[in-house]
Amino acid sequence: MSRTSTRSSQAAPQDAQNSESVLSHGLKQRHLSMIALGGVIGAGLFVGSGVGIAAAGPAIVLLFAGTGALVMLIMRMLGEMSAARPSTGSFSVHAEEELGSWAGATSGWMYWLMLCAGVAAEATAAGTIMHSWVPFVPAYGWVAVFMVFFCASNLTAVKNFGEFEFWFSAVKVTAIVAFLVLGVLGILGVFGDAPGTQHLTGHGGFFPTGAAGLAAGLLTTISGFAGLETVTIAAAESDNPSRNVARAVRTAVWRIAVFYIGSMAVVVTLVPWNNPKVATDGPYVTVLDRFGIPAAGTIMQIVVLVALLSAMNANIYGSSRMAYSLVNRGQGPRLLAKVTRGVPAAAVVASCLFGFAAVIAGIIWPTTVFAWLLNIAGCSVLVVWSIVCLTQLKMRRRLERETPDLLLVRMWGFPYLTWLALAAILGVFAVMAGSSDGRQQLLGTAVVASALAGAGHLKQRRDRRATAEA
Numbered sequence: 001m002s003r004t005s006t007r008s009s010q011a012a013p014q015d016a017q018n019s020e021s022v023l024s025h026g027l028k029q030r031h032l033s034m035i036a037l038g039g040v041i042g043a044g045l046f047v048g049s050g051v052g053i054a055a056a057g058p059a060i061v062l063l064f065a066g067t068g069a070l071v072m073l074i075m076r077m078l079g080e081m082s083a084a085r086p087s088t089g090s091f092s093v094h095a096e097e098e099l100g101s102w103a104g105a106t107s108g109w110m111y112w113l114m115l116c117a118g119v120a121a122e123a124t125a126a127g128t129i130m131h132s133w134v135p136f137v138p139a140y141g142w143v144a145v146f147m148v149f150f151c152a153s154n155l156t157a158v159k160n161f162g163e164f165e166f167w168f169s170a171v172k173v174t175a176i177v178a179f180l181v182l183g184v185l186g187i188l189g190v191f192g193d194a195p196g197t198q199h200l201t202g203h204g205g206f207f208p209t210g211a212a213g214l215a216a217g218l219l220t221t222i223s224g225f226a227g228l229e230t231v232t233i234a235a236a237e238s239d240n241p242s243r244n245v246a247r248a249v250r251t252a253v254w255r256i257a258v259f260y261i262g263s264m265a266v267v268v269t270l271v272p273w274n275n276p277k278v279a280t281d282g283p284y285v286t287v288l289d290r291f292g293i294p295a296a297g298t299i300m301q302i303v304v305l306v307a308l309l310s311a312m313n314a315n316i317y318g319s320s321r322m323a324y325s326l327v328n329r330g331q332g333p334r335l336l337a338k339v340t341r342g343v344p345a346a347a348v349v350a351s352c353l354f355g356f357a358a359v360i361a362g363i364i365w366p367t368t369v370f371a372w373l374l375n376i377a378g379c380s381v382l383v384v385w386s387i388v389c390l391t392q393l394k395m396r397r398r399l400e401r402e403t404p405d406l407l408l409v410r411m412w413g414f415p416y417l418t419w420l421a422l423a424a425i426l427g428v429f430a431v432m433a434g435s436s437d438g439r440q441q442l443l444g445t446a447v448v449a450s451a452l453a454g455a456g457h458l459k460q461r462r463d464r465r466a467t468a469e470a
Helices: 003-022 029-040 043-084 091-098 101-133 139-155 158-187 210-225 230-237 241-270 276-280 283-290 296-328 345-364 369-402 416-433 436-469
Strands: none
Touching: 029 158, 029 230, 029 241, 043 091, 043 210, 043 230, 043 241, 043 276, 043 283, 043 296, 043 369, 043 416, 091 101, 091 296, 091 369, 101 139, 101 296, 101 345, 101 369, 101 436, 139 158, 139 296, 139 345, 158 241, 158 283, 158 296, 210 241, 210 369, 210 416, 230 241, 230 296, 241 283, 276 283, 283 296, 296 345, 345 369, 369 416, 369 436, 416 436
16 A cells, blocks of 8 residues: 555545544543443353353353453554554554554444344343243233333433443442452361362363363453454543553453453362253352352342443443444434434444344344344454554654654564464454354354455445545
């Protein structure tokens, strides 16, 4: 690409950042820290992680440690780029600036799809819980209530969203910390005999299901960390974007790593990995039952409900901001660019409507349309992370050359750890290709990503032609 075409390809995202300045800046540092937790700590940790334990056994701890290390590298890259150039579109804007419109469109819309699919899955699970408590209201009725409520809350000032997410996430964090404290006491023998290493080395050993189990568990751990990137999107609406995103990235990653890795270590130490309740009731409930805590199932249902609603709230926010940024860069229908009182109202409504449509699809076509959507969404984060790596490699060199003072956060071991992260992602793709389910996910994701990249490439060519004719 020539120097002229490079500059022209960077103009659109920069213009978009100017238009994004009409959004309000009501988020504080404490909001950002909790938003980072809210988008990623959902039912996947409290319930879904049981599926990973059942697949990989005690080795799930190593999988979460490895995945957590990869996520730390990705978030460090995002922190470097977002602290240097904060934007509501975050990595999508940076990708468009550095790689071209195809990269911005692909990463942005795939992330939007992932978040909207997450909204649907979370709303469905929350509706199921509420229906079990209030059976005369159907589950889809509760889904509608949650959708309307969180759509309305996201249509108000962004600081209200921040407060909702702060307190939702505070409940989750308190529950996890309490669980970890109880777990450590249980390991020490306070609630009966100390388990020692019997559950870690017994029941088939530390790697009871071999390579196949590790591969199956890997996909669970990857999806468990998806959503953490939302904090770099939210930073643009904070009172000091560069400083706040740098702080949030530094603290959020290690907290989440401790929560995930610590929780899994406690579970597989205290209860047998092949206990059927771990997968059906969830690992947290199984451990609390072991301690003889009354109403453990009900307690965890309440925590899971809060976790679902928190993740749903954060995902509506993240998806609406990403859509708003994309359409302001000419990557979508302009009607989604409408802003009301500092909030991208049209993008919020569109994201909620897509999420609700996905819920309906889950009711009517649970094993076809909805399953396909979830498969694409589950693989989307890997595509996004790949583009983040490529973007950071190019953006870092440009920042060092042109504006080194903007490097408030620096990627560790650049460029070697960036290349290592990219190689790890490609390795996950290779693992997925080794199973029939994984190949289906890869095929569907490849089709969607190719269509988005093709549309972005056509826009890039039109922009070049318009610049040349001007």
